[in-house]
Amino acid sequence: MEEISMHVLDIAENSTRAGSKLVEITITESTIEDTMTIEIDDDGSGMDQETIKLALDPFYTTKKVRRVGLGIPLLAQAARATGGFFSITSDQGKGTRVKAVFRLGHIDRQPLGRMDQTVMTLIAGNPEIDFVYRHKINGGSYLFDTRELRGMLEDVPVNHADVINFIGKNIREGIAELAAKSG
Amino acid sequence: MAKLKIDDLKKIKERVQAENALREGDRRVRVTVHMGTCGIAAGARSVMNTLMDEIDESKVSDVMVTTSGCMGLCSREPEITVEILGQDPIVYENVNENKMRQIFKRHILQGEIQTPFVLARGKEQA
Ligand SMILES: Nc1ncnc2c1ncn2[C@@H]1O[C@H](COP(=O)(O)OP(=O)(O)O)[C@@H](O)[C@H]1O
Numbered sequence: 001m002e003e004i005s006m007h008v009l010d011i012a013e014n015s016t017r018a019g020s021k022l023v024e025i026t027i028t029e030s031t032i033e034d035t036m037t038i039e040i041d042d043d044g045s046g047m048d049q050e051t052i053k054l055a056l057d058p059f060y061t062t063k064k065v066r067r068v069g070l071g072i073p074l075l076a077q078a079a080r081a082t083g084g085f086f087s088i089t090s091d092q093g094k095g096t097r098v099k100a101v102f103r104l105g106h107i108d109r110q111p112l113g114r115m116d117q118t119v120m121t122l123i124a125g126n127p128e129i130d131f132v133y134r135h136k137i138n139g140g141s142y143l144f145d146t147r148e149l150r151g152m153l154e155d156v157p158v159n160h161a162d163v164i165n166f167i168g169k170n171i172r173e174g175i176a177e178l179a180a181k182s183g
Numbered sequence: 184m185a186k187l188k189i190d191d192l193k194k195i196k197e198r199v200q201a202e203n204a205l206r207e208g209d210r211r212v213r214v215t216v217h218m219g220t221c222g223i224a225a226g227a228r229s230v231m232n233t234l235m236d237e238i239d240e241s242k243v244s245d246v247m248v249t250t251s252g253c254m255g256l257c258s259r260e261p262e263i264t265v266e267i268l269g270q271d272p273i274v275y276e277n278v279n280e281n282k283m284r285q286i287f288k289r290h291i292l293q294g295e296i297q298t299p300f301v302l303a304r305g306k307e308q309a
Contacts, residue, residue, distance in 0.1 A: 001223065117232045149192070168235070170188055
């Protein structure tokens with residue numbers, strides 16, 4: 001993946017397919033700690049130990065030879081390549097948390113890239129799911145929450161093209177403001 | 184969100200509500216961008232974004248955009264499916280930003296299928 005935000009999209013798409021009602025994405029950048037932390041939290045079906053093993057290991061197969069994608073190993077590899085780390089914690093029936101920590105200043109760290117496009121894409125494809133996007137840079141933070149929008153939209157769907165474009169603009173402006181304040 | 188932005192959202196809401204009051208039934212066009220791991224790695228998200236930009240610029244309000252998982256043809260990604268009401272779905276392959284603009288202007292707005300980019304047609308493929 002060219003951008004970390006593309007991994008975020010891929011991992012959050014897993015959450016949407018796991019029957020989640022709420023998916024929370026948190027990006028935390030700390031210059032002092034030299035970290036960029038990505039967390040994707042959902043309240044979906046969760047995974048058992050076997051599935052976690054399967055999802056983490058690109059070469060792992062069961063007797064039945066199940067075909068799974070490479071989304072999770074790709075993100076884990078990208079984080080580790082910067083000297084960071086990766087973890088999945090999951091409770092069956094409760095949900096899943098995927099966490100990847102990148103070394104912020106590492107030369108192999110991909111750019112975060114277009115989080116606006118990632119969130120727009122998630123909402124466009126999954127209008128029935130709520131998404132929270134938090135972005136913290138050092139002390140400052142930005143927050144976007146579809147639940148806040150729904151109340152104001154009344155019967156207009158969140159995935160209407162005009163609303164999606166509004167969301168993208170809101171995120172771009174919010175992040176630019178945050179970066180200017182905290183950079 | 185800031186107060187000003189809430190006002191913008193209100194305007195969008197009122198406009199969409201007014202349009203919906205005029206329209207009967209379904210949206211005219213549905214575009215599905217395939218958003219599996221391979222699609223994302225191949226650029227599906229920027230195809231999606233280009234489509235949203237085209238909708239914004241052309242001011243059409245009868246095009247709905249959605250996403251789906253992988254169809255299993257990873258080497259042909261990014262793939263999109265265009266469904267115009269009353270017509271068979273068309274699946275396009277290896278879509279990029281330029282092809283997306285062309286598909287939007289020629290097929291979605293003017294109804295001409297862009298044959299060179301077509302992977303498959305017909306209901307069973309959608
Ligand atoms: N958030 C999640 N909740 C429940 N199951 C998940 C979640 N994320 C991943 N999985 C499981 O792990 C598998 C592997 O995920 P991934 O590596 O992203 O590949 P893919 O989704 O393309 O199969 C999924 O098919 C799914 O069974």
